[in-house]
Amino acid sequence: MRTQLALWARFVPLPKVITAESLTLTFPDKKKRKTKEPFRREKPVQDNVGDMSREANPLGSHIYFYTHITSKRVIYSLYQNLYNAKAMKQVTFMGKKSVPEALRKDHWTPFLTASFTNPSTGLKAFQHLRELRKLHETNWDIELKSKKMRERSKILQDQRGTSIADLAAIAKRDVKENEKVRIRWMNIYDAEYAKEWPDCVVHDVETQKGIRFHARRMGRFMVDEQGVQIVTKEAVPQLGEDVKEAVPQLEEGVKKAVLRLEEGVKAEAQVEAPKVESIPEVKSEAVPEEPKKSGFAFWR
Template sequence: MASSAVTAMPHSFHHIPIPPMPRVRPPRALPGTVSPNTAPQPAGPAPARKVWVQGKWRDPASRAAKYRSQVVSAQAQKALRHKNHGLSIFAYFHVRTHQVVYSLSRVLQASQVLPQLLFHGKKTVPSGLRRDHWRPYFSVHFPSTPAGARAGLVAYQRLREFSARRQLSPDLDALRHTEETVAQWFKREDPIDLHVKMLDKKERPPKIGRVMGIGPRARKIMEQKATSVADAAFVLGLAVQDIKAWTVEELRDRTQDRLKYELGQKGKRRLLQIREVEKQKADEIAARQELVRKSGSAGLVALQKGAAEEVALEYGGRVGRKHQVSGLVGLKTEIQSLEDYDKELAKIEEAATDEEKKLLLNKLAEIQVLWADMRDGTYAQSWPDSVFHDDMAYAAQSSRNGRLNWSVHVAARDGTKPKHEQIEQLQQRGDVKLKEEVVSVREQEHQHLVDQAESEVKRIYRTETRFRVPTTGEEQKEYEQTRLQMDGEAERQACRTWQQKQDGQVHAGEPATTEHGSVAAEKLSEEQGLVIWRRQLAHRIYQERVVASEAKLRMAKAELLEARGERSQVERVKAEMAQAKPAYVDGSEAKEAQVVIPSSGSVGRVWNRLKTALHQVLLRR
């Protein structure tokens, strides 16, 4: 019994749980130890489809690579905005309501646009930002100096304040009905339906001098295209004065800093600390810009799509799949402008007379305004002398099927052509293509007429002249000449044939009587003359159509040369056409002074003299 108890004891006790092993943390890195995640990329070619992230080669689709791409993109966008903050103001207008909003970035951002859209009634403020509803209006570019950036930020604030002031406290006289608004009210729908509604007292026309209703008043207030240009002209006039004042103030501060630097050791140490902090910040921004330049190369993480497009639009590059971001085109120009700025400040400091200072200050205060449509600048009564206007480079090539991107402003230095030049070039290409198609069609038609001469004459006879009789005096004369030209032997043979058909009893060798023969010859000559005249008329119509086809072909070729811009060739063709005499295919000359051949299209005053000297051939049916 004791043995059985001893045997069962181990199975009767509960198992004691074993405590978990404590987590052993890796030893902390000592100060100064380089992390393996920051190891530089090794020398040599990069492996296929691999990027260097966190100290090792990784797949581009890995989490580490994606996270690194987000970090690099954020740094690139931050560096770009830090570099250009306040130097440019971009204005957009709504395609339907003509509202105008301002932005400090080329790409529309909801956080900047939606606060500028004030409430004027129901459905006047959108719930979100639709970039396809906004178009570039104009952009203002300030000098690439600290004073220019400061003036740009102040101008941006003033433009937004003026826009809000005009919307919140509009001119009451501008919101009253006028004769123009009343006329538009009567034209908004069918006059009969509107008259019926007025009789039923469902609609009442507005009265001149009364304040508009909620809907028309809201649309009138939201119309800001003209007022925004006037505000911009006034604000830029203030900005020019601010830039000059702040440039002189900056010069004074620099002089004071230099004097402090020269006075004592304490000021010297303080200025050195400030210079070191500024240099460290500049190096950090330059390193981030270097990431933008090297992005997409072998072994480095590419930027995200949005960041790459923003950087590419700023520097005029192309956004593609293989080559994410182009080199920073124009960066050397910007650096050179900053260096020139320091030199200009030195010149101002050393200038002897006030006139020289004034000229240099005016040069540093130049502001550029780029317009999508240069005619919009006439909304302002006057512009400051230091403001220069130019056409906006309106197109940016993106990777999406090479289409034009219309929702962003593009810098003028990116090499693209202004909008009106692009439209003229596209119209010229379309005109040349159309003229080439016309020439091809004319050549085919003319060649078909020449090759199918016999069949074409038969077709004209069968469809147009087979049952035709001479009606005019000229046709009667031609018909009589055709009858007189018939040979006498042919007349006698025709008489015998006619007599045999009439009585049916005359033998083959029996001569016909004189009376029957003369009647038969007269009837047969009349019918045979009509047939011959009709065939001659068909042949003449064919010849005239060949001449007309050749003339149209020459004119089409001349128009094509003019569309291509080959003036010398056009003059040569005009001289040949003026000297050439119209002739038929068989070599006979055509009759003159009958009818002018119609041209294939109007080409203006160039062809007014050409039409008078062109082949004049009568086109008959």
């Protein structure tokens, strides 16, 4: 077998001129393989929107509403993420295949975020929301009892409308005079599930990208002494001098046209309509009655 040195000698280029340096054995450099650079995630942009710490957002300042995309079941959370151990306690048994083994992230989506100026009011509202949902699940009507189990479970799992109506009732009862509640909607038309909203509620629209994190970035919902006042001012278009001069001329032309139309209508009304001769009455000829047939029939 050839030695490793002899194998490498085959690839050594021959020198054109024999010198002392060329007599020394030189080996070509090994080609280094190109290695891929390690994947480096880009650092998130540090925006100055607000403080997301727990000190700036105490427990109870925000309530997140999550709904199931198919059954419309609702889960309330004090955190911006759904924790499986805490959320599964709110999922009650309503029939076959109504309680999953674990929550799937692709099945639950946020549709509403309620922010309170007073965190203690938010904790009280969170407790009352869960109690009212328990009443909806256990107190059945006579019509609901008469239905089959599968139909009944579908009706009971549709909690999206009742949760919004419960939030409106709690905001009207528990929120004090100096406090406010800001509700950020994914779909503003969901607010129509409630009959009426109290004056302490401020409605806002949120996007799918930032509904879970935007509330904490904004921090606690603070209210000024004067309160929240939403004023909309519509810009009134101002007419130029040329247009103002042309307006009275247009009004005179319109008045003349109206007078001409009235005169034409009166002239048409004065024309007598042609008299129509009386149409002779046509007497209907008497139709002879057919003889009554007996109820018997003879078959041959």
